[in-house]
Amino acid sequence: MRTASALTGRATGRRRHGPRPGRVLLYLVLVVLAVAYVFPFLINIATSFKTESAATADPLGLLPQTFSTAAYAKLFGASDFPLWMRNSVVVTLVVTAGRVLFDSMAGYALARIPFRGRGVIYALLVAIMSVPGVVLLIPKFLVINQLSMYDSWSGLIVPLLCDAAGVFIMKGFFESIPTSVEEQARVDGAGTWRIFFSIVLPMSVPSLVTITILSFQGSWNELSHFIVASRSSGLVTLTKGVAQLSAGSLGQGNQYPLKLGAALIMTLPVAVLFFIFQRRIMDTTSGSVKE
Incomplete structure (x- = not known):
């Protein structure tokens, strides 16, 4: 019974103190790496739906000010x-x-x-x-x-x-x-x-x-x-x-x-x-x- 109580107390102590700093740092590094890896692909998607002038003015923006499919129309039609x-x-x-x-x-x-x-x-x-x-x-x-x-x-x-x-x-x-x-x-x-x-x-x-x-x-x-x-x-x-x-x-x-x-x-x-x-x-x- 004492052993079970001690284990329960340790688990409760861990919950009170929260996750370990090393684990938090590891998660932060993984998130940063994931964002760095995915960000160029998101730019690819967003820029393909921009106008050429908007892409030139804001090449890294993820939200097109004017949604346009002109690029795809030119690809398949011209x-x-x-x-x-x-x-x-x-x-x-x-x-x-x-x-x-x-x-x-x-x-x-x-x-x-x-x-x-x-x-x-x-x-x-x-x-x-x-x-x-x-x-x-x-x-x-x-x-x-x-x-x-x-x-x-x-x-x-x-x-x-x-x-x-x-x-x-x-x-x-x-x-x-x-x-x-x-x-x-x-x-x-x-x-x-x-x-x-x-x-x-x-x-x-x-x-x-x-x-x-x-x-x-x-x-x-x-x-x-x-x-x-x-x-x-x-x-x-x-x-x-x-x-x-x-x-x-x-x-x-x-x-x-x-x-x-x-x-x-x-x-x-x-x-x-x-x-x-x-x-x-x-x-x-x-x-x-x-x-």
Whole structure:
């Protein structure tokens, strides 16, 4: 009874004295960091609905004095923005589907199928992940041009259909699946392809969702590859087109509402996709089986 009373007294004492100063300081730091992180995005939204003169006079204001959709009307009515969006949607969907398939297949081969040189291939895969993408731009252009893929849909899509990071993630997840599951399937007469598509992939939902989001985000926001892979106006994607807008391709003035409106539209698909599937990303253990 004394022990319970002492604990109750301590808890009451803590409530009387309030939260600890260290915890309050931690919360304040977190709030400041959150505001600093979110504030530019709020400016993006607010400025896209301002007039150009209001954006110039008060670029950091979060409340437009005059609500205007002129920037969006100009984007969709007096520019190639719809074409850029269509191109980005096509490239992103094809690349995302390709990466999910090929990264999964490559990851499973490295994790489960024994073959000569598997260790060397994995070492090269890790080495590629450490190389900055900008270093590979010129070799990538030379290969695309040599294969007659320059300035074509194949040049935009094919080089992005597989990536080292995705293979690395999938290999790690496949190695966490007990081999007894596959051995039992082989006893029942299942082959490698059936085991992969009917057993292993359904157990890999968390990693597949992660690869899907990373692939979607990576291909949607890709810029450097599109610069070296195409030049015609009919193959311009959103990132390349918005970069042209930043250079003032649609007229004079700072064009803050126009540029930030385009940036906002670019941001929304990735943000929506992440918020929908964020729980699947965090749940990295669902689908696994313990031996």
